[in-house]
Amino acid sequence: MRIGELSRRTGVPVPTIKYYLREGLLPGGELTSPNQAQYGEPHVHRLKLVRAMVEVGKLSVAATRDVLQAIDEPGNSLHQVLGIAQAAVTPAVTAADPDAWESAEKLVEELVERHGWEVKPGNPARQALAQLVVTLRDLGQDDLLDVFDDYAAAAERLSTAELALIGRREGLDSKVEGAVLGTVLGDALIGAMRRLAQANASHRAFEGARG
Amino acid sequence: MRIGELSRRTGVPVPTIKYYLREGLLPGGELTSPNQAQYGEPHVHRLKLVRAMVEVGKLSVAATRDVLQAIDEPGNSLHQVLGIAQAAVTPAVTAADPDAWESAEKLVEELVERHGWEVKPGNPARQALAQLVVTLRDLGQDDLLDVFDDYAAAAERLSTAELALIGRREGLDSKVEGAVLGTVLGDALIGAMRRLAQANASHRAFEGARG
Numbered sequence: 217m218r219i220g221e222l223s224r225r226t227g228v229p230v231p232t233i234k235y236y237l238r239e240g241l242l243p244g245g246e247l248t249s250p251n252q253a254q255y256g257e258p259h260v261h262r263l264k265l266v267r268a269m270v271e272v273g274k275l276s277v278a279a280t281r282d283v284l285q286a287i288d289e290p291g292n293s294l295h296q297v298l299g300i301a302q303a304a305v306t307p308a309v310t311a312a313d314p315d316a317w318e319s320a321e322k323l324v325e326e327l328v329e330r331h332g333w334e335v336k337p338g339n340p341a342r343q344a345l346a347q348l349v350v351t352l353r354d355l356g357q358d359d360l361l362d363v364f365d366d367y368a369a370a371a372e373r374l375s376t377a378e379l380a381l382i383g384r385r386e387g388l389d390s391k392v393e394g395a396v397l398g399t400v401l402g403d404a405l406i407g408a409m410r411r412l413a414q415a416n417a418s419h420r421a422f423e424g425a426r427g
Numbered sequence: 428m429r430i431g432e433l434s435r436r437t438g439v440p441v442p443t444i445k446y447y448l449r450e451g452l453l454p455g456g457e458l459t460s461p462n463q464a465q466y467g468e469p470h471v472h473r474l475k476l477v478r479a480m481v482e483v484g485k486l487s488v489a490a491t492r493d494v495l496q497a498i499d500e501p502g503n504s505l506h507q508v509l510g511i512a513q514a515a516v517t518p519a520v521t522a523a524d525p526d527a528w529e530s531a532e533k534l535v536e537e538l539v540e541r542h543g544w545e546v547k548p549g550n551p552a553r554q555a556l557a558q559l560v561v562t563l564r565d566l567g568q569d570d571l572l573d574v575f576d577d578y579a580a581a582a583e584r585l586s587t588a589e590l591a592l593i594g595r596r597e598g599l600d601s602k603v604e605g606a607v608l609g610t611v612l613g614d615a616l617i618g619a620m621r622r623l624a625q626a627n628a629s630h631r632a633f634e635g636a637r638g
Contacts, residue, residue, distance in 0.1 A: 302622045302625070310482055344618070348612055354475055355608065357608055363592060364620075371617060371625075381571065397566065397571065404518075408555040412546050412550065413583040413585070413587075414582075416543075418510075419506060422606075
């Protein structure tokens with residue numbers, strides 16, 4: 217199909233497709249003349265995947281390219297691809313007071329040990345968690361740290377359920393894509409679920425409390 | 428204290444403080460001369476709160492202002508403030524094929540009913556969830572929809588634990604601030620926990636699977 221048809225099939229505007237081609241998010245089509253290319257079903261699927269990561273998962277174009285390159289590299293294990301996808305969705309952390317930071321890292325380390333998690337020391341989610349600890353303490357919200365173990369237990373149940381489901385898939389490429397989408401879209405999923413559950417719990421507990 | 432001391436106390440650079448003052452995120456200090464203002468402890472706390480929302484919660488300046496205005500408005504119930512905080516952290520949704528959208532909304536409605544949640548029809552998290560359903564189906568990842576009920580159950584447990592904790596606080600302002608921070612920072616918290624739990628589960632299940 218030509219690029220116009222690719223646009224109709226996916227709902228992605230032609231200029232956006234050309235941008236993704238230039239940025240290396242989408243492999244080029246087969247050239248049928250110097251300025252005309254043909255695209256196939258793999259392009260349709262890849263374009264939908266790019267859109268899911270950029271528009272729904274809110275990944276940057278650079279982060280999306282990192283993840284797609286990790287998927288395409290046949291030597292990568294599923295565990296390695298997941299690590300790259302995780303790094304892509306974990307925001308960078310800003311510096312804090314060294315003493316506060318050291319104490320927060322200790323709390324994270326204890327939590328990881330308490331849950332028996334085997335996680336590399338350099339995993340960026342450790343820093344993300346330490347930053348949350350520093351922030352909550354700095355705001356005098358130390359009591360909120362009491363929910364960290366509830367969050368850890370919930371995260372563990374979700375990861376186990378998700379990876380079990382992906383493990384039942386046929387074919388490694390399909391497993392890899394499922395694991396990456398679970399990582400990239402899972403944040404939006406649990407975020408939306410939390411808001412619905414919270415709206416319900418707040419409705420029952422607090423409506424009118426300050427009105 | 429002068430603005431330089433406010434900067435030292437909070438770690439926020441003076442130009443950033445001036446920007447927040449112009450944008451109405453921080454109330455002005457008490458003028459002691461035409462071009463000099465004094466700031467107090469409430470400014471220190473408010474500035475830390477702004478930084479937590481903008482830098483850690485990744486809220487836009489406009490969304491942060493909406494949430495702070497909701498906190499400051501004494502007529503708002505805790506339930507109302509939470510609703511505004513929820514809207515601020517829920518990204519806008521892009522359009523999709525109407526049939527696919529209608530079917531996704533039906534799935535979301537059934538899920539909400541199945542969990543007995545009382546949630547307003549206009550809650551933006553419903554649309555966020557419907558968009559995830561459309562995206563996963565479009566990518567042929569329908570099997571991943573099977574984890575939605577696990578996510579819903581986890582979200583419900585977390586919301587209940589969090590709101591119970593906040594309900595035990597003294598004073599409505601403290602409850603409101605805790606609920607808002609739970610909403611704004613809770614996404615980063617469950618995100619980081621999911622990555623650690625997933626790294627552990629993936630390490631156990633998949634390491635070397637494609638190597």
